[in-house]
Amino acid sequence: MDYQYPAQLTKLDNGSVMAEFRDVPEALTHGADEENALTWARDALLVALSGYMDDRRPIPPPTKPKRGEPVVEVPPLQAMKLAIYQAMLEQQVTQATLGEQMGIDGRQVRRILDLDHNTRIDHLLRALDVLGKRISVAISNAA
Secondary structure: OOOEEEOEEEEOOOOOEEEEOOOOOOOEEEEOOHHHHHHHHHHHHHHHHHHHHHOOOOOOOOOOOOOOOOEEEOOHHHHHHHHHHHHHHHHOOOHHHHHHHHOOOHHHHHHHHOOOOOOOHHHHHHHHHHOOOOOOOOOOOOO
């Protein structure tokens, strides 16, 4: 899963810019200009996706961006956590079961799923492996 969500930017009457996501309608924010709105959009997106996890709802897949539409990327650490959560949901694996299969305490799995917790990469890779997933990394030039 590629966690890159297209954002819609709308200029408001007061001159600020609103950012929203058709795929994650709960993520809504604004900023002084487009750049500022996109900066806040990443935070709004993470908060909304965390809410999906709290409510035990599936993570919505991003749709293809329309021409000229900016894309907000979920940072790599959080993208791995979302993939782990989604795999657990699809496979009906509990935190306790995942912890047992990983050889760690179930409480540590709770931290693995916390988008705000700075989880060790080896724990994330192990969780993905146990769930039959793998990560691939692509490095590209900055725009």
